[in-house]
Amino acid sequence: MxxxxxxxxxxxxxxxxxxxxxxxxxxxxxxxxxxxxxxxxxxxxxxxxxxxxxxxxxxxxxxxxQAAAIPADRPIEGSPEQIARLLTAALTDKLADEPTAALAALRAMFSHPEAAEEVRAAMTSQQRQVAAQLPGDDAVLRSGVIGALTLGLVVSRHLVRLDGLDASPEELIAVVGPIIEELATGA
Amino acid sequence: MxxxxxxxxxxxxxxxxxxxxxxxxxxxxxxxxxxxxxxxxxxxxxxxxxxxxxxxxxxxxxxxxQAAAIPADRPIEGSPEQIARLLTAALTDKLADEPTAALAALRAMFSHPEAAEEVRAAMTSQQRQVAAQLPGDDAVLRSGVIGALTLGLVVSRHLVRLDGLDASPEELIAVVGPIIEELATGA
DNA sequence: GTCTATAAAGAGATAGAC
DNA sequence: GTCTATCTCTTTATAGAC
The missing domain is CATH 1.10.10.60 (Homeodomain-like)
Known part of the structure; x- marks a missing residue:
C-alpha cells in the first residue's frame, strides 16, 4: 500500500x-x-x-x-520609549494571528496548575526585565499593569471573543499604544 | 396542634x-x-x-x-467623567476582596462553555451600556479596552497572582484610574 | 510501524437503608 | 432528612494482534 x-x-x-x-x-x-x-x-x-x-x-x-510550550519572547531593552515600542509591537503580533501554542497554555492555565506555572513564568520573567529598566518608584507596579493589560487584551480577543475587540490590530493599537507608552515612561 | x-x-x-x-x-x-x-x-x-x-x-x-451566577453590576450612567469614576469604583471593589462567585465563573469560563456565556453576557451588557454614553467614533472600541483591562487586572491579581499586582487596591487604582478616565473621555 | 481490545481508575448519578 | 452502596459511563494507559 x-x-x-x-x-x-x-x-x-x-x-x-x-x-x-x-x-x-x-x-x-x-x-x-x-x-x-x-x-x-x-x-x-x-x-x-x-x-x-x-x-x-x-x-x-x-x-x-510539548504542545503548550510558550516560545520565548525577544528580549526587551532600551529606553522607556523603546521598551514601549517593543511591547506594542509584540502585542500587535499577539493580536494579529492566533498564537496557537500560547493560547493552549493560556486557556489551560485556569484549570491546570502546570500550565499556570508555564504562563506565570513566561510573564514574570518578561515583566521583571521590563520593570528594571523603567523609571519611577512604582516601576514594578506599572510593568505589572502593562502585563495585565496585555493579558486582558489577548484573552478578551482570542478566548472570550469580547464585543468591541474584534477590530483590526491597527485600530486596537491606536488606542492601546499610547497607554503602554504612558505606563512605560511614567508620564 | x-x-x-x-x-x-x-x-x-x-x-x-x-x-x-x-x-x-x-x-x-x-x-x-x-x-x-x-x-x-x-x-x-x-x-x-x-x-x-x-x-x-x-x-x-x-x-x-447557582454557585457561579454573577451578581449584576449597578447601572453605569452619566457623563464620561462620572462613568470613569463608577467604573473605577467597581474595579476597586473587584480588586479589594475576592468576588468568590465571579471568580468561579471566571476560572471556569475557559473550559466550560456555559460559564463562558455567563461571563460574556455580563461583560457585553455592561460594555454596551457604557459605549452608548461615551463620545467619539471609537467608543465601542474604547469601552472594550476598558473591559479587557478590567478583566486582565482581576484575572492577573486573583487567578494568576502575577508579580507586581499584589499592591494595595489604592496603589493600583492610582495607576489605572487615570487610564480609565482617558479611555472614557477619549482624550 | 500501526491499530484494536481491554484493563484500571474515577467520575456523576441513582436507589434505598437508616 | 441523611448517608451508603452501587450502576454506568468515560477516561487514560497498556498489551498484543496485524
Whole structure:
C-alpha cells in the first residue's frame, strides 16, 4: 500500500505523524482546555489513533507540555520609549494571528496548575526585565499593569471573543499604544 | 396542634446545609475550575455527602449555575467623567476582596462553555451600556479596552497572582484610574 | 510501524437503608 | 432528612494482534 522502501520512509512517516499530532493537540487544547481535550479526539483529528499518541508522547501531560510550550519572547531593552515600542509591537503580533501554542497554555492555565506555572513564568520573567529598566518608584507596579493589560487584551480577543475587540490590530493599537507608552515612561 | 416534631427545624436544617454546600461549591469551583471540582469534594468540604448534594441541586451543572451566577453590576450612567469614576469604583471593589462567585465563573469560563456565556453576557451588557454614553467614533472600541483591562487586572491579581499586582487596591487604582478616565473621555 | 481490545481508575448519578 | 452502596459511563494507559 505504501512505499516499498522501509527504513527512511518509516522515520519520515513517524515524524510526519508526530507533527500532525502536535498540531492537532495545540488546536484542541487551545479550543477546549486540558481536561476536555481527550487523547481520542487528538488522535482522530490527526488521522491517527490513541495508542499511537500514547506511544509517541508517553502521556497526556507530556503531550500537553510539548504542545503548550510558550516560545520565548525577544528580549526587551532600551529606553522607556523603546521598551514601549517593543511591547506594542509584540502585542500587535499577539493580536494579529492566533498564537496557537500560547493560547493552549493560556486557556489551560485556569484549570491546570502546570500550565499556570508555564504562563506565570513566561510573564514574570518578561515583566521583571521590563520593570528594571523603567523609571519611577512604582516601576514594578506599572510593568505589572502593562502585563495585565496585555493579558486582558489577548484573552478578551482570542478566548472570550469580547464585543468591541474584534477590530483590526491597527485600530486596537491606536488606542492601546499610547497607554503602554504612558505606563512605560511614567508620564 | 403545633409541632411536637418541629417542621421548622427540618426546613431550617436543610437551608443551612444547602448554604454550606453553595459556599463550598463557590470556593472549590473558584479554586480548581469546573471539571476538577468533584461533587465528592464539595460534599466533604460542606460536611455533607455526595448523595445529598445531588438531591438538593439535581446535577453538577445546576449546582455550578447557582454557585457561579454573577451578581449584576449597578447601572453605569452619566457623563464620561462620572462613568470613569463608577467604573473605577467597581474595579476597586473587584480588586479589594475576592468576588468568590465571579471568580468561579471566571476560572471556569475557559473550559466550560456555559460559564463562558455567563461571563460574556455580563461583560457585553455592561460594555454596551457604557459605549452608548461615551463620545467619539471609537467608543465601542474604547469601552472594550476598558473591559479587557478590567478583566486582565482581576484575572492577573486573583487567578494568576502575577508579580507586581499584589499592591494595595489604592496603589493600583492610582495607576489605572487615570487610564480609565482617558479611555472614557477619549482624550 | 500501526491499530484494536481491554484493563484500571474515577467520575456523576441513582436507589434505598437508616 | 441523611448517608451508603452501587450502576454506568468515560477516561487514560497498556498489551498484543496485524
Amino acid at each position: 505504501r512505499r516499498l522502501k522501509p527504513m527512511a520512509t518509516r522515520v519520515e512517516q513517524r515524524q510526519r505523524t508526530e507533527a500532525r499530532i502536535l498540531t492537532a493537540a495545540r488546536r484542541l487544547f487551545g479550543e477546549h482546555g486540558f481536561d476536555r481535550t481527550t487523547i481520542r479526539a487528538i488522535a482522530t483529528e490527526a488521522g491517527s489513533d490513541p495508542g499511537l499518541v500514547m506511544r509517541y508522547f508517553g502521556s497526556k501531560e507530556k503531550l500537553f507540555a | 403545633r409541632r411536637l416534631k418541629p417542621m421548622a427545624t427540618r426546613v431550617e436544617q436543610r437551608q443551612r446545609t444547602e448554604a454550606r454546600i453553595l459556599t463550598a461549591a463557590r470556593r472549590l469551583f473558584g479554586e480548581h475550575g469546573f471539571d476538577r471540582t468533584t461533587i465528592r469534594a464539595i460534599a466533604t468540604e460542606a460536611g455533607s455527602d455526595p448523595g445529598l448534594v445531588m438531591r438538593y441541586f439535581g446535577s453538577k451543572e445546576k449546582l455550578f449555575a
